[in-house]
Amino acid sequence: MRALLVVNPSATTTSARTRDVLVHALASDLKLEVATTEYRGHARDLARRAAESGTTELVVALGGDGTVNEVVNGLLHEGPDPERLPRLAVVPGGSTNVFARALGLPNDVVEATGALLDALRDGSERTVGLGLAGGTPGTEDEGVPERWFTFCAGFGFDAGVIGRVEQQRERGKRSTPALYARQVMRQFVGETHRRRGTITLERPDEEPLENLVMSIICNTAPWTYLNNRPVYASPQASFDTALDVLGFTRLSTTAAGRYATQLLMSTPERGPRGKHTVSLHDQTRFTLHSQVPLPFQMDGDHLGVRTSVTFTGVRRALRVIV
Template structure:
């Protein structure tokens, strides 16, 4: 089996020594080539090249941003519609992700352990046993995502956190909590909800204040705790959407508290939840912060979402 390991050398929880250990372990199972990312977006190019070379497996060592770039690189290598046969997962290399970031939502949602040595051991076992699963992806305009997207407050919070990290702060639950409070109380227009959610042949949901889209559950983790606006979301189904109609202190606090429970998940007059959607569009009267898989992508006034079933084979 031919494989490519895409390494983010800036991954927060790995070192050069640990990378060497991983490479040796993988080479005991596969014919491995190691490629390092040099800049933002480089993993996309490396993954596409690997797919075009006809490798059987692409392994990532990095965080959720590296995984997102690799997935987009793989999907960009799909043959044209005329030449395509079968699902995307049947035409592309398999994917394995060794958790190397600060949160590793995608890997943990697949059931991999949080720490990279345990995650690598589980992947090696999966390779030996031929164990894999096929998952769907979400797509926002022309970019795929593995576990979540955000339009509004949560994306603005990520933008704040990224700014703090560039100034040398460490990504911690405390940093996210402080950033959330600052965004909510100091920078959000809580009186004038601006977002509409449009679905084919369905009434438009108007005056939404913020929207979270999930391709799986959980949405993210707070340390070891799952955060679940849409606990029924699944890699095996379409997309789930959670929205708040207003950002009032009482109703918002209640909904966020419900994120940490199990079924039925957040509920109430100010909550909108939609399950297993094939396609929908978010439209805003003013630009909204936008994020995919925890990466801030700027402001948008419109984003079209679609579910892509059976997109990737994952070793887990």
């Protein structure tokens, strides 16, 4: 099998030695080409060329969720076609690795490599659904290119937290639960639309849902991890369905504390709940509009601010080795 290994040399939890071990292990079973990313978006370009070549059967992403997101967007540049496109494999090398862990893969490079080799020998794979987000016709964001995401997107509060974390990481801070906790508090203190939200959710043939303070869009569960603890924003979300949405219409100090506790205590059977929550399951298409520009993120990557985003849940979009 002809394969491309896309390596992010800046991945948080990998070293040159572990990369060498991975390359050696994969090369023993595959006709392997190795490419190291050199700039933001490089993994996307490499995966796109692999998809267009017609000869690459597998693309392996070594890195965090951002690297995986770029690879997925490169593979699906011309749209989903699971039977034609190369399959995707993931070796987690980031700080959180939500997509890989949601697939049931080990969160250790060596163990994940062993699991990958076993899956390849057994022919074990699954076809997963993905999320697609883009600009909304008739709005100032109309020309924003569509982009795929693997596990989540966020519009509002959580995206603002991610933006703050990215700023801290650019200053040399390590990505840790403590860093996220500090940025959550700073975002909360600086939030100006906590009591009456600016977001409206619109769906075909449904009444709009108004005054959302924030919205989390999930393509799978868990939503994220705090070290080894899974956090479930939308416990029903699945790679086998379309998209789930969790929204809040109020984030007063009391409400925010209650929902934060519910998230920390969430389980595969129960997520946040209450009179100020909005929870939707298996949504194929919807649009979020905001009266003011709000931060936006996909797969943990802060993408600036938007006033409108249209989401589509695409079932059976890509084959993944598991």
